Amino acid sequence: MAEMDTSSGGGHKKGTGVKKPKKLSTRIDLTPMVDLGFLLITFFMFTTTLAKPKTMEINMPYKDPNMKEEEKNKIKNSVALTILLSKSHRVYYYEGIGEDPTKPPEVKVTYFNQKNGIRDEIISKKKMVDAMKASGQLTAKDQMTVLIKPDTTSTYSDLVNILDEMNINDVKVYAIIDISEVDREFIKATEVANGGQ
Amino acid sequence: MGHAKLPRKSTNIDMTAMCDVAFLLLTFFMLATKFKPEEPVVVKTPSSISSIMLPDNDVMLLTVDTKGRIFFAIDNKVKRKALIEEVNTTKGLNLSDAEMNSFAIGASVGVSFSQLKSYLSSTPEQQKNIDATAPGVPSDTVATSAANELGAWVTSARMTNPKLRVCIKADGDASYPNVAKIVKTLEGLKVFKFNLITNLKAIPPGTAAYVEANSGKK
Numbered sequence: 001m002a003e004m005d006t007s008s009g010g011g012h013k014k015g016t017g018v019k020k021p022k023k024l025s026t027r028i029d030l031t032p033m034v035d036l037g038f039l040l041i042t043f044f045m046f047t048t049t050l051a052k053p054k055t056m057e058i059n060m061p062y063k064d065p066n067m068k069e070e071e072k073n074k075i076k077n078s079v080a081l082t083i084l085l086s087k088s089h090r091v092y093y094y095e096g097i098g099e100d101p102t103k104p105p106e107v108k109v110t111y112f113n114q115k116n117g118i119r120d121e122i123i124s125k126k127k128m129v130d131a132m133k134a135s136g137q138l139t140a141k142d143q144m145t146v147l148i149k150p151d152t153t154s155t156y157s158d159l160v161n162i163l164d165e166m167n168i169n170d171v172k173v174y175a176i177i178d179i180s181e182v183d184r185e186f187i188k189a190t191e192v193a194n195g196g197q
Numbered sequence: 198m199g200h201a202k203l204p205r206k207s208t209n210i211d212m213t214a215m216c217d218v219a220f221l222l223l224t225f226f227m228l229a230t231k232f233k234p235e236e237p238v239v240v241k242t243p244s245s246i247s248s249i250m251l252p253d254n255d256v257m258l259l260t261v262d263t264k265g266r267i268f269f270a271i272d273n274k275v276k277r278k279a280l281i282e283e284v285n286t287t288k289g290l291n292l293s294d295a296e297m298n299s300f301a302i303g304a305s306v307g308v309s310f311s312q313l314k315s316y317l318s319s320t321p322e323q324q325k326n327i328d329a330t331a332p333g334v335p336s337d338t339v340a341t342s343a344a345n346e347l348g349a350w351v352t353s354a355r356m357t358n359p360k361l362r363v364c365i366k367a368d369g370d371a372s373y374p375n376v377a378k379i380v381k382t383l384e385g386l387k388v389f390k391f392n393l394i395t396n397l398k399a400i401p402p403g404t405a406a407y408v409e410a411n412s413g414k415k
Contacts, residue, residue: 037219041223052398055364055393057392060384060389060390100198123404132266155369156371164245167246168400168407169405170409178377
């Protein structure tokens with residue numbers, strides 16, 4: 001495409017004795033240019049960020065220190081699932097909000113596994129709430145609520161993982177709450193019951 | 198005699214087509230590229246299924262590394278300049294014009310206000326060295342306390358650009374209390390909506406989100 005045919009032309013003048021100027025080839029060696037092109041490509045490939053970072057949007061509940069007690073949302077014990085995030089990516093969970101000190105909840109431990117992890121627990125709780133709605137024990141307005149309480153020993157990835165589970169399992173209402181001393185006791189008691197550590 | 202002469206073929210290849218391809222790709226990469234913003238620390242973000250894109254403009258980036266050090270950054274040179282002028286007057290830092298320019302063209306800040314002047318007066322190379330050992334922007338769980346300098350940064354930044362979206366980019370191994378400090382600070386400043394930067398991972402099949410994602414196409 002970029003070559004020009006220079007070989008033809010002047011053929012008919014052969015033998016006339018006229019000195020013809022020597023024709024130079026118009027072909028250029030493009031190899032260095034290709035080299036340069038690929039060098040620049042390599043540079044741009046390494047510096048580029050083609051995939052833009054993805055983000056996860058979270059909305060924290062409105063909080064005001066001057067808020068009155070009665071304005072706060074109260075959730076029903078039956079729709080709640082409390083999840084405690086603890087050390088070495090352990091997840092403790094129990095039904096309800098664990099408010100009643102006379103009836104300590106049954107705290108179980110699990111991990112962020114694909115199978116038999118916290119996800120199965122969330123799904124079964126969701127089904128339970130749906131069944132209670134169907135049987136009329138709960139009104140249609142009631143929604144399953146997950147209370148997430150990360151302990152100080154948990155990491156940021158635990159938090160993201162559990163928020164991700166909320167998205168994966170389509171849990172509409174969830175909240176991140178400070179862990180209480182009572183919950184810490186629960187974790188400790190469960191650790192002891194499971195043989196220490 | 199009797200040998201059939203093989204015609205000699207030239208070993209020259211026509212490079213034109215290859216050159217075309219090379220420059221086509223080059224043009225593509227040049228147009229599609231957006232340079233990586235300079236990062237003060239290496240952060241390995243956790244993964245989630247969320248596929249919301251990070252907005253292009255008006256981003257406030259709070260980076261948290263494994264040790265819990267917080268680095269503060271906003272985009273847009275003009276806004277950065279406005280921000281440092283605002284901070285300079287509210288905090289009485291006595292920064293020179295050159296130091297303020299250094300902030301405007303710089304990347305992120307991970308030092309306290311008291312160290313800011315010396316940080317900004319050093320060269321970009323020195324700043325990088327400081328970043329490696331910097332204590333991070335001091336923060337606290339109480340947004341309005343004087344020790345919570347992160348709160349002051351966020352307040353000033355939102356004053357100069359109210360459209361700012363707060364994005365938290367934290368390392369997966371950062372401990373929760375360090376991230377909680379930021380969240381508490383933001384809550385105290387009535388910022389209840391913010392983004393967490395994550396990597397994309399596949400939606401596990403058989404879940405509610407999977408069903409929803411696949412319901413559109415059939």
